[in-house]
Amino acid sequence: MDSDTEVERIFNRGGVDIDRPERPPSSYGSMRSDDEEEEDEDVADGSTSKAVTLSTNMVTRLRLLHSASLETQNTGTSQPLNPAEACVIYTGFGEPARFELDHEEEEVEEDEIEDEDDENLIATTPIPSSPVELENQMRSEEDESRTGRLHPELDMPYVFMNMQSVLSELPGDTMTNFKIRLCRDERELNLRQLLDEDDVLNLVDKMIEVLGHENALKRTISLLQLLRKVEEAALLEDRCKRVLICFDLKQSLIRKHKVLFEGVPRQGKNHPLDTVYVEPQISACGRGGVDPDHELRPATPSLPPLPDADSFVGVSDLFHLRKGDGEAVRTVVTTGIPGIGMSVVAAKFCLDWAEGRTCKDLQFVISLSFQSLWSLRNLEALSSKEMSIAGLIKYFYRECRDMKYLEEPQCRILFVMDSFDYYQAALDWERAPVLSDVSTPAHLDVLVINLIRGTLVPAAQIWLLGRRAAISKIPPAHIDAVTEIQGFSDEMKDEYLSRRFQDKGLAARIVAHYKRTPSLRILCRQPFVCWMAASMFQRCFNHTDYGECPPRLTPFYIHTMVIQTNRKLQRCHGLMENQVKWSDRDRYVLKSMGKMALTMVEQNTCVFFEETLEEHGLGVDEVAVYSGLCTELPTSATNERKGFCFIHLTVQEFMAAVYIFMIFCQEGRTVLYQPVWRWLPLPKLPTPQGEPRSLLELFRSAVGRTLESPTGHMDMVLRFLCGLFYRGKHNEMLGAKLFGHPIPPLSGVKEVQKLMERTIKDLSTSSPTERLVNLKECLRELIQEDE
Structure with a gap:
């Protein structure tokens, strides 16, 4: 039963019969314009009809309760107050129509109600007004802000009132053209229904219901300008200036942030x-x-x-x-x-x-x-x-x-x-x-x-x-x-990796695979690493030419270093993606950071200070702010002294391996000799002219240093070193970035693999389980395959 029928039923209880054509249900119940007068005749019993005037300049004992539907849920506190003795009529949808009597009216007998003078029953039109805080709904300022209380000029009742005020002044032919143009673009609006309806309130109500109050306001102003009603459009625009600015600002932010570009922006490679x-x-x-x-x-x-x-x-x-x-x-x-x-x-x-x-x-x-x-x-x-x-x-x-x-x-x-x-x-x-x-x-x-x-x-x-x-x-x-x-927590990591792919089978494979490597699982706490894991594993599982086995741990750290350095060049120097080219200073910074990282690994520490950076010719900003690999620690954690560290301990160990890798490729020498030789000049490995450099001596020293470290602080350095010398796609990119040319030819990879296998076999009965697990992971990084 719609709102008008319910009002008629209540009126009929007082002996007044009303017969009027039904209209489509409105989210505002039986709203009427300020100057509207209706006369309905009751001829059901052949008796003389009584004229019932509906006006808005008098007060009645009827108060409408509107539905808490989506389009009106924000206007609950903006309805005009009614007399305390008002009867309440509920006009919402989804529940039977009902009315409530205030406490003072509960004892009134039905015959007393029928004796009241019903010739001038008045129904107050609930025209939207400024929000009013009801006494029984008083809330603190904090509660109001949490529930999203809008500014009065941004709320829907204010827009509704001004739209109704301006549109009610339009002549009949202009209003008809307004409705025709409106329905031409908005398929959800029925032109026949709008033309048959003369109530402006119903028109505005329907527009707001379909378009939303901000869009409805913009559309109204646009149509008034098309109809050459410039003054009316300017008046409405001036009254609702705050709403229009807010709406346009929102549209700008939506266009700006609707799509997320990850990595290099590419056409069609984006996600909402x-x-x-x-x-x-x-x-x-x-x-x-x-x-x-x-x-x-x-x-x-x-x-x-x-x-x-x-x-x-x-x-x-x-x-x-x-x-x-x-x-x-x-x-x-x-x-x-x-x-x-x-x-x-x-x-x-x-x-x-x-x-x-x-x-x-x-x-x-x-x-x-x-x-x-x-x-x-x-x-x-x-x-x-x-x-x-x-x-x-x-x-x-x-x-x-x-x-x-x-x-x-x-x-x-x-x-x-x-x-x-x-x-x-x-x-x-x-x-x-x-x-x-x-x-x-x-x-x-x-x-x-x-x-x-x-x-x-x-x-x-x-x-x-x-x-x-x-x-x-x-x-x-x-x-x-x-x-x-x-x-991310562990649950958030899985949720992120699962939401990225419509193929749930692919998502499940990626989630299962990243969990196989504990260090990667820890590092995926960073959303940036989660994105890399999703992209690299997707490419591997979907493209056969990428490789049969998914990449292991080292490629993720290589990409982290490369991408963060590229972002530094793009953001700090304003370079485009195709303009990014590493300078000698960029390579020097990474090399010096690697040298500092190796020293810290050997000293078994993870915190460095400004003087440490100065010793290596580095600045605080280029390391702790722009490199993307280090961060500043709270002063309370470093005894009121500015301290810094790498974004994770494994990143520090990776940069140490990068330094060893760069020195060997550039100078042909190793920095991992035994401690007794540490302070002596490090000789270059003898390499015949034209012969590739052998990795065997380098890895013999690295394995020895790893086995000698009682705390295991060299274990991850050896693992990353094995991954850096793997000749694959990520290694080609690394050589181009660090040296500006491909990595020089190297030999002895097979010998290094045999050395690792023999070491694992010899220590299988005497070394701790953790040490053997790491050596096996080192072997997997060297060949980038599972055993």
């Missing part, structure tokens, strides 16, 4: 972000982000343990955190090791907000990547030009060119600023001038400083994302909360 995204664990107490787990070694006390699950917080809850004094946080910092997915998390949050899934209490979300800001700063046409914060927003988002709400204290704006580590300018936090006017032009560095300080747009919230070594340069007084992305 929603289909592959798995939200990583985010901790409210950052402890360094480095996973201390290791396949062969116990957790080192130098690295802080991973935080407990009790400290995890959802992305949408970051902006509802409270400071110690109970005030809401303004500046939230999120850090993490390279490859942990900070940019993807920021992109997913922007997409969710734009599509109305989270943080609806935020009026505007402005995404300003520091990578884009750095590119803007280096543009010749703009490098010397000053710009205001309003002009900066307008530069990146043209839809915000008429935005005048930045300085409103009640305007909730969030600036999402990721990749802070790629803004390479040295920001002068102490001497930068103070800005408080959004229209005052200044240098881009000054704008960034004042935005983070809170002097510019003080009512806005700031979300900064970047690597710890870069974020630590911001004065702590400007940061309210520090969070850290911890990556």
Whole structure:
């Protein structure tokens, strides 16, 4: 039974008969326009009919309760208040129509109701109005923000009221043309039904139901302009300016973040972000982000343990955190090791907000990547030009060119600023001038400083994302909360790898295969490594020319080093994919990092400091910020002294193996002689002219050093060394990057394989099980096959 029929039934109980044609059900029940008057006659019994006037300028004892359907669920608190003695009529769908009597009316007898004067029964039209907080629905500010309470001018009732107000002024022929043009593009709207319906409220109701209130508003303005109703279109646009700016901003963010390009962008090789995204664990107490787990070694006390699950917080809850004094946080910092997915998390949050899934209490979300800001700063046409914060927003988002709400204290704006580590300018936090006017032009560095300080747009919230070594340069007084992305749990790894592929059989094979290697399973805590595992295993399982056996451990570390170095060149130097070419400095940095890593492995430590970098001719930024292979540790973990480490202990061991590999290929010598010779000049291995260099002596020393290490800290170095000398596709790429030419010819691979097999056989009865397992893994890395 629809809402009007139910109203008629209630009226008939008082002796009034109403007979009117049925209309399609509306999500707003029996809404009527302000100037509408209807007269219905009852001729069922042949009696004289009574005229019943429905108006909106009087009060009745009837109050409509609307359905909590999808299109009206946000208007529950925006209905006009009714007298306390009002009778309640439920007009929702899915339940029988009902009415409720207030407590004072429960004792009224039915005959007393029939005796009331029913000649002027009035039904209050529930025209949408500004949201009103009901007494029995009072909530705290935090609860309101969590449930997504919209600004009154962004909520659907406000749009509904203004659309109805403007459209009700259109003449009949214009309204007919409006409906015809509307139905021409919107197949879900029935033209015959709209032409038969003269109620403007029903038209607006149907448009919002089908299109949504933002799309319906845009479509209305567009049609009014096509019908040359310029003044009406301008009036509606002016009244709903905030909605239009917000809608256009959302569309821009959706276009920007809808698709996720992983690795090298290629046509047709992309994934919708929603289909592959798995939200990583985010901790409210950052402890360094480095996973201390290791396949062969116990957790080192130098690295802080991973935080407990009790400290995890959802992305949408970051902006509802409270400071110690109970005030809401303004500046939230999120850090993490390279490859942990900070940019993807920021992109997913922007997409969710734009599509109305989270943080609806935020009026505007402005995404300003520091990578884009750095590119803007280096543009010749703009490098010397000053710009205001309003002009900066307008530069990146043209839809915000008429935005005048930045300085409103009640305007909730969030600036999402990721990749802070790629803004390479040295920001002068102490001497930068103070800005408080959004229209005052200044240098881009000054704008960034004042935005983070809170002097510019003080009512806005700031979300900064970047690597710890870069974020630590911001004065702590400007940061309210520090969070850290911890990556995937074991369940999240499987979920991510499974969601990437429609072929469930292929997904199951990939999940099963990556779990066979404990080190890879640990490293897949980083979403970046998970993506590499998915891509490489997919290529292997789907393409026969890639190889019969899936790649083992070393290729993943090679790709990690190569991809992170390429990203450094692309982001820091603004190079395109086809322009990336490693310089001698890039090779020197990797070689020096490998030398430092080998020294740390030999000393059985995993933390280094600034003076350690200086000893190897390296800078803090190029190692801890831009290399993508190292990270800064919290000062509390290193006794208030800035300490650094590789993003995982196995990455440190891999870089040590890379240094051994580079020295042997470039100079023909080994750095793994016995300790008694360590401080003597290392001679080159004798190699006859034109003869390939032999690997046997190198691996004899490496195996000896591994067996002599009581703590097993050389075991993974030997495993990676075996994988580096495998002559395969990944090794060809490695030679081109590290040397600029193919790897020189090498001999003795078969002899090395026999050496490993003989060592395993000799030690099968005397060595610990872990040592034998590692030697067998070394042999598998050398041949890149299972035994």
